[in-house]
Amino acid sequence: MCYGQVTISEIVSIDMSRTKTTIRDVAARAGVSSTSVSRVLSGRDKTQMRPETREKILRAIAELSFTPERAAQRLRAKASHVVAVILPDIANPFFSLLARGVESLAVERGYCTLICDSENSCGKELQNLNLLSTEGLDGAVLVPVSSPDCARLERLTQEGLQIVIADRRVQGYPEIGAANAEGSYELTSYLLMLGYRRVGYLAGPAGVSTAEDRLAGFEESMAVHGVTPVAIARGDFTYESGRRLSLKMLREKEPDAIIAANDLMAIGALRAAESRGLLAPGDIGVAGFDHVPWTQLVVPELTSVRIPSFEIGREAMALLAKQLGGASDVAGKVFATELVRGATTRRVRGSKAGRSATRSHRKGAAGRPHA
Amino acid sequence: MCYGQVTISEIVSIDMSRTKTTIRDVAARAGVSSTSVSRVLSGRDKTQMRPETREKILRAIAELSFTPERAAQRLRAKASHVVAVILPDIANPFFSLLARGVESLAVERGYCTLICDSENSCGKELQNLNLLSTEGLDGAVLVPVSSPDCARLERLTQEGLQIVIADRRVQGYPEIGAANAEGSYELTSYLLMLGYRRVGYLAGPAGVSTAEDRLAGFEESMAVHGVTPVAIARGDFTYESGRRLSLKMLREKEPDAIIAANDLMAIGALRAAESRGLLAPGDIGVAGFDHVPWTQLVVPELTSVRIPSFEIGREAMALLAKQLGGASDVAGKVFATELVRGATTRRVRGSKAGRSATRSHRKGAAGRPHA
DNA sequence: TTGTATGCGTTATCAC
DNA sequence: GTGATAACGCATACAA
Numbered sequence: 062m063c064y065g066q067v068t069i070s071e072i073v074s075i076d077m078s079r080t081k082t083t084i085r086d087v088a089a090r091a092g093v094s095s096t097s098v099s100r101v102l103s104g105r106d107k108t109q110m111r112p113e114t115r116e117k118i119l120r121a122i123a124e125l126s127f128t129p130e131r132a133a134q135r136l137r138a139k140a141s142h143v144v145a146v147i148l149p150d151i152a153n154p155f156f157s158l159l160a161r162g163v164e165s166l167a168v169e170r171g172y173c174t175l176i177c178d179s180e181n182s183c184g185k186e187l188q189n190l191n192l193l194s195t196e197g198l199d200g201a202v203l204v205p206v207s208s209p210d211c212a213r214l215e216r217l218t219q220e221g222l223q224i225v226i227a228d229r230r231v232q233g234y235p236e237i238g239a240a241n242a243e244g245s246y247e248l249t250s251y252l253l254m255l256g257y258r259r260v261g262y263l264a265g266p267a268g269v270s271t272a273e274d275r276l277a278g279f280e281e282s283m284a285v286h287g288v289t290p291v292a293i294a295r296g297d298f299t300y301e302s303g304r305r306l307s308l309k310m311l312r313e314k315e316p317d318a319i320i321a322a323n324d325l326m327a328i329g330a331l332r333a334a335e336s337r338g339l340l341a342p343g344d345i346g347v348a349g350f351d352h353v354p355w356t357q358l359v360v361p362e363l364t365s366v367r368i369p370s371f372e373i374g375r376e377a378m379a380l381l382a383k384q385l386g387g388a389s390d391v392a393g394k395v396f397a398t399e400l401v402r403g404a405t406t407r408r409v410r411g412s413k414a415g416r417s418a419t420r421s422h423r424k425g426a427a428g429r430p431h432a
Numbered sequence: 433m434c435y436g437q438v439t440i441s442e443i444v445s446i447d448m449s450r451t452k453t454t455i456r457d458v459a460a461r462a463g464v465s466s467t468s469v470s471r472v473l474s475g476r477d478k479t480q481m482r483p484e485t486r487e488k489i490l491r492a493i494a495e496l497s498f499t500p501e502r503a504a505q506r507l508r509a510k511a512s513h514v515v516a517v518i519l520p521d522i523a524n525p526f527f528s529l530l531a532r533g534v535e536s537l538a539v540e541r542g543y544c545t546l547i548c549d550s551e552n553s554c555g556k557e558l559q560n561l562n563l564l565s566t567e568g569l570d571g572a573v574l575v576p577v578s579s580p581d582c583a584r585l586e587r588l589t590q591e592g593l594q595i596v597i598a599d600r601r602v603q604g605y606p607e608i609g610a611a612n613a614e615g616s617y618e619l620t621s622y623l624l625m626l627g628y629r630r631v632g633y634l635a636g637p638a639g640v641s642t643a644e645d646r647l648a649g650f651e652e653s654m655a656v657h658g659v660t661p662v663a664i665a666r667g668d669f670t671y672e673s674g675r676r677l678s679l680k681m682l683r684e685k686e687p688d689a690i691i692a693a694n695d696l697m698a699i700g701a702l703r704a705a706e707s708r709g710l711l712a713p714g715d716i717g718v719a720g721f722d723h724v725p726w727t728q729l730v731v732p733e734l735t736s737v738r739i740p741s742f743e744i745g746r747e748a749m750a751l752l753a754k755q756l757g758g759a760s761d762v763a764g765k766v767f768a769t770e771l772v773r774g775a776t777t778r779r780v781r782g783s784k785a786g787r788s789a790t791r792s793h794r795k796g797a798a799g800r801p802h803a
Numbered sequence: 804t805t806g807t808a809t810g811c812g813t814t815a816t817c818a819c
Numbered sequence: 820g821t822g823a824t825a826a827c828g829c830a831t832a833c834a835a
Contacts (some may be wrong), residue, residue, distance in 0.1 A: 062613070081510070083826080083827095083828055083829080084828070084829065084830090085828085085829095093805075093806085094804060094805065094807080095806090095828095095829080095830090095831080095833085096805070097804090097805065097806080099830055099831085100805090100830090101830065102829095102830095103830075108806070110805085111804065111805090114521040114804080114805080114817095128565060129829075130507070130568065130827085130828050130829070131505050131566065131567055131568040131810090132503050132504075132506035132507040132512070132827085132828080132829095133503075133566055133708060133827070133828035133829040133830090134504035134812090134828080134829060134830080135811095135826090136501070136504050136507055136811050136812065136829075137810085137811055137828085137829050137830050137831085138811090138829090138830080139452070139811075141503070143567075149823090151522070151528045151531065151532070151547070152525045152528035152532070152725070153530060154523045154525075157522045157523035157528065158523060159550075160522065160549070161522070161549065161551070164549065173563065173567060175546050175547075176522070176546075176547040176549075178528075178531070178532065178535065178547075180532070192544065195497060195502065196502055196514075197501065197502040197503055197745055243811045258826080276805065282823080300729060310804080325729075328729050332731070335731075338623060354523070355726050358671060358696075358699050358726075358730055359729055360703070360706075360730075360731070361733075362510060412835095426585075452811090454811095454812055454813085455812065455813065455814095456812085464821075464822085465820070465821065465823075466812090466813085466814090466822090466823095467814080467815095467822055467823080467824095468820090468821065468822080470813065470814055471814095471821090473813095473814095479823085481820065482820065482821090485820080485821085495810080496816070500812080500813075501811085501812050501813070502814035503811085503812080503813095504813040504827090504835070505812080505813060505814080506813095506827095507811090507812080507813075507827050508812085508813050508814050508815085508826085508827055509813085509814080509827090510827075568804095644832065674822045685813090694827090746808080
């Protein structure tokens, strides 16, 4: 209203007095209405605009270095264009990479991503989930700590929030993850092929789909090859649990190989074996799962199954964007894993394939800067 | 306006029809005005309210499971209560821990934190910085990739954004970091005390304060002890640069110890030495900087200087909160470092102190779950 | 092609 | 103690 009588000098003084420059200031300066400014900003020119008008407006925007107020846009649009990626443990490179995958696509699709760290705690995860609602986000890529609170998830989706589960499977949601069972089957078969026979297994926590799938893959391969596991122990994906369980297993069952459900436990097994004077790959074979970059700084290089975490994150975001766009043909995707033949298992007889494969991986991954 | 005549059944139907439940719906249901509801929500009862009124309102809120609209609150308040923490590399546990420190205090102070990953790219860092402005955040804890764009920083603060620099020093900003020079001095002196004399140094990138400070501490200790470095090389904090530079150094200068400006380069040095048949700590001493958890999975355990990244993050957030609260007595803080005596340097003669110290650290840190 | 008017949901200011 | 009202800054239906 009163803007009609505002002179340029007055606008400047307003600007000086710490008041946010609004779309109307721009309009006044360009000598047009705020509607036209809004049209220029929103970009999509359904309605054509005279080039010179647009020029004037753009100039005014630049001169006032105007930035639209997100809060106001969101209030009108009833959408924030912000999505969260909720991770069990942000300090774990496996998940950081997954987050990067999410972000990489989010940027392309015009979304801003909010990375949330559950610090391996279901309570913190719930807090993060609640954030979705209280902060007015549009949706989330969720990598659950273990089995998530399905009732809560249900309520959130009823509020209109879109949620995609990644890496770990949850009943009733499309699967974006890796072929864990198959990868585990392949890994186990590889060790059996190398001649290991007294194989022990360090499983992950019950109820976590990745842990269960890997265990299933292991058991199936063993069964198919007619070999019986000397022991199966349940760990919790930590280095310490891997070490402790391995010590016990080595003492009681004398395995000639230990396969762990992730790299951290595998390294625990490696150290446990060393402490008993057993060296890989001669005295004992050791293998893990994940193949995150830092694994490769450990010697000897671990035989492991690579999970494409970046790709999983990216695909999860693709699905989320699709859902936010109103699509209902939500299809999950399962990525293939890749067996990385390291030095903690015997070499294939008369072949150097394993070694060189590991080498080629090493370069790209270990070059990550630090501190 | 029309709310005065809305009946309960109508409200229910409104709720059904996907319209967001507002503060007015709550007011109507409780038979009060929206002002009163707002008062209850904002908590701070400057003006006393009759307990029974408050009860009615709380009941209505619960019954409608009402959640205030953040966008509207922000639009009114002209503040988002969201801060960013911008990191050079989210996949680096050193920084993830720093982020956790920020978050831990942010929660206490009622802020929501947005973790941004610069992926070691100044361009991405700039994008993240711009996010502050476009997304309407209140401020940020910034850990710059290298020397940040000071002009841009200046402009942001003039927009009213509060920015605190952490870990790395930037001219004109309060310092929240560690005593890098002192830690480096102590580390170097320790190696000299152990008898190493032909010491080489792997420095970090020029222009990064942590790199410069550590180099300065090294040089001062050497000078004080009257020892001349056999070589000083500039790396870029990556494993690969550490390995490459070490190979060259080992070939040309035959050092009996290599000190690196971070752990990743130190591990590179360790592997380079091994590839030439030199084992630590007997043939060569190796030491690094940071002491992040995964370092301890590497054998032999690295002698290193621990930087309290969590505490740095937390303190940075404390400062940011203070600034956002309108305080001007902004004082930085420099944290002490801690020398961790690992197995890549000789033991102190006739003492087990070093060994046990490392042990005690190992437990807590290596227990981080995975995958 | 451009402008007018209205409301998104909340809270601060006043009046009662 | 409590309530009516006016912004906050933007985008849209509708009018011109």
